[in-house]
Amino acid sequence: MSAATPLKIGFVPEHFSTPIHFAQKHYGLSAELIPFPSGTGHMITSLRSGEIDVAVGLTEGWVAGLGKDPSTTQDASFGTDGGYRLVGTYVETPLCWAISTGADRPEIQSVDSLKGGKIGVSRIGSGSYVMGYVLADQRDWLVPTTAVGTDLETASPFSDFVVLNTFKNLRDAVNSGEADFFMWEHFTSKKYYDSGEIRRVGEIYTPWSSWKIVASTQLFDEQKKLDERVEEAMEKINEGIKHFEEHQDEAVKYISTELDYSEEDAREWLKTVKFPKKVQGVDQAVIDKTVNILRKAGVLTEGRGMKPEEMIAKTR
Template sequence: MAPLRVGFVPEHFSTPIHFAQAHFGLDATLIPFPSGTGHMITALRAGEIDVGIGLTEGWVAGLGKGDARPEFGDGGYRLVGTYVETPLCWAISTGAKRAEIMSVDSLKGGKIGVSRIGSGSYVMGYVLADEHNWLVPTAGAGTAHESAPPYSDFVVLNTFANLRDAVNSGAADFFMWEHFTSKKYYDSGEIRRVGEIYTPWSSWKIVAATGLVGDPRVDELLAKLDQGIAYFNENQEEAVKYISTVLDYSEEDAREWLKTVRFPEKTAGVDPKVVESTVEILVKAGVLVQGKGMQPSAMIAKTR
């Protein structure tokens, strides 16, 4: 059988995937998606990849919205595994010289840069708005999902480089991206940090195309990832070297990140309570609509 095509985000979190292939013979074609989870959802539904390793909120929102084309009425994928147990710290960034933007409060009603509609950077914009009480119900609305948009525009920019350019040109006022990936550009002075927000859920999940649920190759992939994670935990210096050379982070930032992240011993399966709480928060934040779209239990192919 052909090797699985596995989409992943080529950042520091991908180190155990690299170790699984380098040291344990992971037989898969690894396809980088620097623009993130939203792009992987599109690729899964188009049959371009078989498995995706990405952000919890992106996967859950993609299934929960129920807005796929009719031929993807089943959502196109299911949750099969857990890749990271810890929350993700999203840094909130603006342009280096945007003197009018000095605090998170000044972002209300502004232009938010996102990689794609439905991506983690898009979803977290609503979570941020909910935390700061920016979701104002529209006339006659009785629930949060009928709120007016908290921002004047969602500017779709695809890549991290485009997001950084946009906040400096004024095309967008701010964007959110993972803390350590952003930090290098704070240190260089290219962009400026405004604040941060943590996901209220464990941050990374593994999904498989619906037609591959139960395929033994998926089980083998998860087992190889377990080996890569165990190696990562036992060989932190090798991880630091890889992250600070191949992935272009500083050694200092790589070591700091290692203190904050925890991968599971076993990647197979997803805790239904995590998905239920994610859906609950996304409904409250206005990303999903109560009672519409796929229900949490239907999103999960493998429970733990």
């Protein structure tokens, strides 16, 4: 890829993407923005296949993707280096995942009734998949079964992981009975609670800051220096964040007219989110904590896969 070629940046077209929109609209972010409504798991596949260069997605998805043992992953494009590295922090606050079921599922009345049920996920390895294990860990649903070498294998807390790709498919599945529940960001889900399409059972917060920026390993030279276009893009995103914070009414208008949110929900979300002043770099302690919790939850296995410090190309 030549220096003049615009980067292809993957993002989830939700309210969190507003500063990226402003970076392009007002500050000349020179990149092709490619929406991934199906989320972080899909972006991992696209990074590894070379379809995108940079992506903004969920911390737990990125870490799970790099932390898995390459010999056990079903992703043939994993390669020897995982395909991407963490280079930036996009959101400082945790993410509130709403736990949803179908509108007419009287047998599901509480989070505890979901144990052993069918969980809908966008993709294997996505945030919605990873948080299923975090929920199970918090609820003490994880039961060690057999020892493999020095590792304990954990029985699945759910009867099935139903891969459904999109938010709409997830909503349809809990109403048809294909899945019993799914987890998705609170404000993205709220409109469908208000309309009566789905029903809220509970919520769970990520134990870590929620969004990170990653770059393809193809964008690093032999000395591990990052392509200047990524540095420039992160500077533009910094300007987009500053604009977002100084022009909240413009942000609300964009979120409520171009994205799938009411003005009221957009304003409520603004009270809950904190973006960094500078997105460059990732805190090692955050990734250590994420890896430790994902190991406890059985998503990752200690001694296998990439170490936390190896996942980060740019610290802060």
